[in-house]
Amino acid sequence: MTAPGCLFPDFLDDIRFTDLTWAGAGPFGTKVFADFGAEVIKVESTVRLDSVRTGGPFKNREYGVNRSGYFASRNTGKKSFTIDPKTDEGRGVVLDLIRRSDVVSNNFGPGAMKRLGLSYEAVRAVKPDIIYLSMPMYGESGPLAGLLGVGMTISAVTGLMWATAYEPGDPVGPGTHYPDHAANPYHAAFAILAALRYRRLTGRGMKIDLSQVESTLNFIGGAVVDWAMSGQEPEITGNADAQVAPHGIYPARGEDVWLALAVERDDQWPALCRVIGRGDLAADAGLATADGRRRNSDRIDAAISGWSAQREVGACAAELLAAGVPAARVANARDLIEDDPQLGARSFFQRVPHPELGESLYASLPFLIDGARVGLKRPPLLGEHTHAILRDLLDLPDAEIVRLETEGVLK
Amino acid sequence: MQMQPYSGIRILDLSHWLGSYCGRLFADLGAKVIRVEPPGGLPDRVRESPGSFAFLNASKHSLTMNVEGKDGFDRFIDLAARAQAVVMERDGPLWDRAEDMRRALPGLVVTCVSPYGRTGPMRDAPASDLTLQAAGGIAWMSGRPDRAPLRLPLGQAAMVAGTYAATATAMCLRDSERRGRGHLIDVSAQEAIAHSLQNAVQVWDLEGRISTRGGEGTRDATEDVFPCKDGHVFLAAPPALPNSWNGVVGWMAERGHPSASALTAPCWEDREWRKTRAARERFFGLFTAFTADLTKAELREGAMARKIVMAPVARFPDLAMDPQLAHRGFFRRLGGHLFPGPPYLLSEPVWRVGPAPALGERQEAVE
Numbered sequence: 138m139t140a141p142g143c144l145f146p147d148f149l150d151d152i153r154f155t156d157l158t159w160a161g162a163g164p165f166g167t168k169v170f171a172d173f174g175a176e177v178i179k180v181e182s183t184v185r186l187d188s189v190r191t192g193g194p195f196k197n198r199e200y201g202v203n204r205s206g207y208f209a210s211r212n213t214g215k216k217s218f219t220i221d222p223k224t225d226e227g228r229g230v231v232l233d234l235i236r237r238s239d240v241v242s243n244n245f246g247p248g249a250m251k252r253l254g255l256s257y258e259a260v261r262a263v264k265p266d267i268i269y270l271s272m273p274m275y276g277e278s279g280p281l282a283g284l285l286g287v288g289m290t291i292s293a294v295t296g297l298m299w300a301t302a303y304e305p306g307d308p309v310g311p312g313t314h315y316p317d318h319a320a321n322p323y324h325a326a327f328a329i330l331a332a333l334r335y336r337r338l339t340g341r342g343m344k345i346d347l348s349q350v351e352s353t354l355n356f357i358g359g360a361v362v363d364w365a366m367s368g369q370e371p372e373i374t375g376n377a378d379a380q381v382a383p384h385g386i387y388p389a390r391g392e393d394v395w396l397a398l399a400v401e402r403d404d405q406w407p408a409l410c411r412v413i414g415r416g417d418l419a420a421d422a423g424l425a426t427a428d429g430r431r432r433n434s435d436r437i438d439a440a441i442s443g444w445s446a447q448r449e450v451g452a453c454a455a456e457l458l459a460a461g462v463p464a465a466r467v468a469n470a471r472d473l474i475e476d477d478p479q480l481g482a483r484s485f486f487q488r489v490p491h492p493e494l495g496e497s498l499y500a501s502l503p504f505l506i507d508g509a510r511v512g513l514k515r516p517p518l519l520g521e522h523t524h525a526i527l528r529d530l531l532d533l534p535d536a537e538i539v540r541l542e543t544e545g546v547l548k
Numbered sequence: 549m550q551m552q553p554y555s556g557i558r559i560l561d562l563s564h565w566l567g568s569y570c571g572r573l574f575a576d577l578g579a580k581v582i583r584v585e586p587p588g589g590l591p592d593r594v595r596e597s598p599g600s601f602a603f604l605n606a607s608k609h610s611l612t613m614n615v616e617g618k619d620g621f622d623r624f625i626d627l628a629a630r631a632q633a634v635v636m637e638r639d640g641p642l643w644d645r646a647e648d649m650r651r652a653l654p655g656l657v658v659t660c661v662s663p664y665g666r667t668g669p670m671r672d673a674p675a676s677d678l679t680l681q682a683a684g685g686i687a688w689m690s691g692r693p694d695r696a697p698l699r700l701p702l703g704q705a706a707m708v709a710g711t712y713a714a715t716a717t718a719m720c721l722r723d724s725e726r727r728g729r730g731h732l733i734d735v736s737a738q739e740a741i742a743h744s745l746q747n748a749v750q751v752w753d754l755e756g757r758i759s760t761r762g763g764e765g766t767r768d769a770t771e772d773v774f775p776c777k778d779g780h781v782f783l784a785a786p787p788a789l790p791n792s793w794n795g796v797v798g799w800m801a802e803r804g805h806p807s808a809s810a811l812t813a814p815c816w817e818d819r820e821w822r823k824t825r826a827a828r829e830r831f832f833g834l835f836t837a838f839t840a841d842l843t844k845a846e847l848r849e850g851a852m853a854r855k856i857v858m859a860p861v862a863r864f865p866d867l868a869m870d871p872q873l874a875h876r877g878f879f880r881r882l883g884g885h886l887f888p889g890p891p892y893l894l895s896e897p898v899w900r901v902g903p904a905p906a907l908g909e910r911q912e913a914v915e
Contacts, residue, residue: 141667148723161746173719192788194747194755206750257895276893281872283852285792289771290859293782294870298773298861300701301690308773308780308861311700312690312761318744323711324891330718331553331577334725335898339551344895351878352891354867360702363599364864365886371864376678376687376699384678386687386696393760395697397682405674463676465683467697469758470748473685482668485739486749498753503709503739504716505665507732 140484144509149175152333155231155238156180156215157222157255159187161314162288162349163244163272164211166322170240170329171214172502172511178238178526179215180231181519182222183548190519196494202519203493209516210499213489217517218526219547226546228254233531236263239336240329242270247282257344266342268332272325276348286349288314291321295353300360305373316353324352382430383409383437386467389450395467396445396453403427408460413444474498484510491515523547552578552898557721560584560628561608563637564592566737567661568604569710570635570717575607576890576899582631583610584624586641589907600703604710605904606882612908615641625652632724633717638662646732656730657720661713665736675737680705684741685748691761698761708744709737769822769831770796773861776839780861781847783835787819795854800838807834 152175156167164179164187171177181187189208196204218234221227232255235241241260243250250256250271257269271277274286275294284290289310292298298310328345336342354361360371371379376397378384384399400406403426410419418440423429430437445453450466457464466472473480480486483505488496494515502511527533527541541547557579561571575581583590583605589612592601615624624642628634634649634656636642642649646658646666660666663675664683681687681699691698713735720731742749748759760766768786770793785792800808811834821827839847844860851858860866868886873879878889883903890899 146719146723148719148726169715169719194751194757196754198755206754207747210747210750275872276876279872279875281848281852281870281875284848284859284872285851285855285857286859287784287857289782289784290857293773293859293861296862296864296867297701298782299780299863301698302701303691303695303698309691309698310773310782310861312698313686313746313748315686315700315744318746319708319711319740320891323715326715327573327711327718328892328894330715330722332894334722335551335553335896338553338555341896343898346893346895347891348876348878348893351873351876351889351893354873354878354888355891356704356707357702358888359597359600359603361599361864361867361888362603362885363597366599366602371702373701376696378678384676386678386682386699388696395682395688397679397687397699399676399678401676458673461674463674463679465675465679467682467687468685469688469760470685470745470752471758473742474749474752479664479668479670479683479738480742483665483736483739485742494754498749500743500745500749501739502716503712503736503743505667505734506716506720508734 140482141505142509143512144506145174145512145514146506147174149173152176152240153238154178154240154242155234157241157243157245159244160189161211162317162321163242163325165318166325167242168211168213168215169326169502172513177215178218178234178522179212179517180218180220180222180234183219183519184221184223196497201493206494206497209491209494209497212516213499214514215517216522216526217520218523219520220523221546221548222253222255224546226541226544230531230541230546231255232263234526235260235267237530238264238267239333240268240270244272246285247273247277261342266336266340268329268336268342268345270325270329270345270347272321272347272349274349276351277346288317291316291349291353294350295357297353297357300357300371300373302373303375316349316356320353320356321347321349324355377434381427382434383441385438387438387442387445389445389453390448391450394450396450396464397467398441398457398462398464400430400462405462406430409457409462412456412460412462413441415440487513489513489515492518520547550897552900554579557633558582558631559633559635560631561635562590562641563635563661564590564640565595565637566663566706566709567635567637567659567713568592569707570659570661570713571608572604572606573711573714574717576901578898581608583608583905584615584627584641585610585612585907587612587614590640593907602883602904603888606887607900607902608905610905610907610909621645621648625649628653628656631656633657633659633721635659635661635713635717650730650732654730655724655728657717657724657733658731659713659717659733659735661709661735662737664738666734677703677705680737681741684738685745686741689745689748689759689761693761705737705741709735709740712740712743765823767823769827770835772828772832774832774836774839776842776844776847778843779863781839781844782859782861784857787822789857791855792857795851795856796835799850799854799856805838807838810834
């Protein structure tokens with residue numbers, strides 16, 4: 138198989154964003170539009186820098202506003218426009234951008250857009266069919282709207298943190314700000330795409346009020362409905378499964394090396410026993426069914442660990458897969474980047490040149506389109522496009538741009 | 549009839565696990581999403597729990613049709629000629645016919661969802677939620693340092709894959725409607741998970757460090773789950789969130805709690821020391837001495853008043869009593885049960901949820 142080629146889609150080349158999102162979840166949701174050809178103008182300010190520009194990781198561990206890999210990964214293909222939106226002139230310039238935009242996006246806390254003079258009503262007054270995305274943690278108003286949030290607090294209040302546990306009553310929670318990296322940015326992106334089609338059908342814009350808690354609750358929606366139907370909370374099983382066995386994460390040879398495997402059907406059980414050389418277990422009639430295996434999971438897990446702990450993890454997974462048993466190395470980021478034949482064959486990681494980050498690495502969007510990767514364009518330097526946008530999009534004369542610069546509006 | 553964003557769009561849905569959520573998102577916003585099922589039903593009718601099936605297939609329709617063999621494929625193409633998109637999934641009907649569909653119907657968007665993608669050495673490899681979370685890198689990121697990695701609960705591989713599939717399908721539908729170009733989308737669940745690892749890829753690439761499950765050396769002592777009077781709370785009060793730290797210590801002082809003075813000792817100004825096991829154990833003792841007499845609700849009130857990043861670790865019954873969710877009317881009723889409301893509130897009344905279909909339900913209406 139040849140490696141997939143690269144595609145730079147123009148599917149959204151008629152769409153412009155005034156993008157006020159910052160940190161993680163918001164920019165990740167608007168990035169996909171830039172990757173598909175929209176003009177996404179990231180409105181930033183040096184007065185209050187985007188927190189992921191100032192958080193790491195940094196190229197060679199040296200701090201710099203254009204050196205953060207986290208920022209880079211959330212902002213590919215965007216333009217950076219710096220302005221102080223707290224000045225009257227700055228706000229006027231942002232409204233001028235909005236007049237020429239299809240979408241305005243933000244992920245500030247409740248009330249922040251209103252304080253900037255950029256509430257939905259204010260924005261709609263200058264652009265009646267605007268699509269306006271807002272994504273505060275718990276919603277714009279209400280008794281808990283003021284609760285401060287990060288991804289992990291969203292996990293906490295949704296039940297996701299409680300359910301991420303080895304044993305009942307001892308919640309661990311996801312190790313990342315998980316809701317920021319899939320549920321919330323991509324629900325937001327899907328909603329914007331829907332709103333664009335609705336505008337085409339009806340001529341009407343809309344406000345998208347995405348409560349990150351409600352968005353994340355949908356990611357555990359099936360379990361919520363099961364609970365509503367039965368009154369039973371989900372069983373806390375760690376890496377095990379409530380129905381099938383064996384099912385878990387087992388040690389492999391080396392330090393902190395792990396193998397995941399799942400026997401989901403009864404016919405996979407004798408196959409597993411053959412691979413681990415335990416015909417005696419396959420012959421045990423008490424272990425022929427999932428129920429029987431669950432009752433004896435300690436004994437079975439010990440047998441699997443005894444086998445896997447002596448062996449190289451890749452070989453373990455390969456033997457199990459060849460026998461038809463779902464299995465995988467528990468991969469870390471280094472494994473994925475340097476030693477994953479599948480991701481390698483599909484060119485999942487891309488290197489994109491950048492003046493300060495060099496040829497740094499990006500995860501591609503997780504799909505091929507017509508057999509090709511969506512190529513990524515580098516993220517912007519802070520304020521890189523301010524002058525060009527003022528001149529070419531807002532038609533400001535050079536003297537006016539110089540004046541705004543001198544008076545500190547463009548910082 | 550109120551126009552909806554996907555009014556006029558018809559999607560044939562052959563998915564049964566990783567692709568199911570994709571069609572659900574479209575169906576609530578007006579697309580007619582039709583599960584095209586073999587006479588015995590797609591496998592998710594047996595495999596999914598009742599709640600998951602109801603959730604992932606809400607608002608969809610169902611039609612039974614034998615699509616195997618030449619006649620079956622032709623019948624399917626006749627149906628697809630009146631659709632704009634098809635969602636299919638590995639180990640389900642017509643998986644190997646995606647290119648044939650595209651040839652027969654050049655304007656069609658065909659979304660193929662699978663564990664590892666349609667290409668590469670793992671394209672046929674058996675997979676489960678657990679093994680995909682392992683292969684995609686998210687299982688590595690959770691758990692305690694002295695134990696095995698811990699996967700995320702409640703079927704997250706399918707949620708992540710389905711959401712990315714929906715976004716890609718919507719992008720391609722737009723191009724198909726605007727320029728008449730159909731597309732074949734090849735979504736890999738492994739990649740979807742690997743795309744959702746926070747900044748772990750850049751941490752390795754730029755700094756040569758492997759992001760690993762929480763604990764000493766990585767997270768601040770305050771960033772953790774702590775028991776309280778009636779459950780647990782999550783707190784984050786690292787030096788990077790000074791308001792949160794000062795709020796915690798200030799609140800302890802207000803209540804005359806002895807932990808306040810212990811937390812003003814100079815060692816707490818040392819960011820690196822705060823990441824050590826000793827600091828974690830110390831903080832855990834001091835903080836839980838304070839939270840032992842306070843309920844989740846009291847801690848939440850205190851957090852809001854003092855700008856502390858802290859939230860209750862909700863259990864499922866707490867969700868039904870959450871005052872904020874109640875204020876926003878989040879939960880709906882469907883089939884006599886509570887049912888999650890939309891992931892986004894839209895200012896136009898265009899989101900509607902209906903029950904998941906029985907096998908072949910309202911067949912005539914969709915044929």
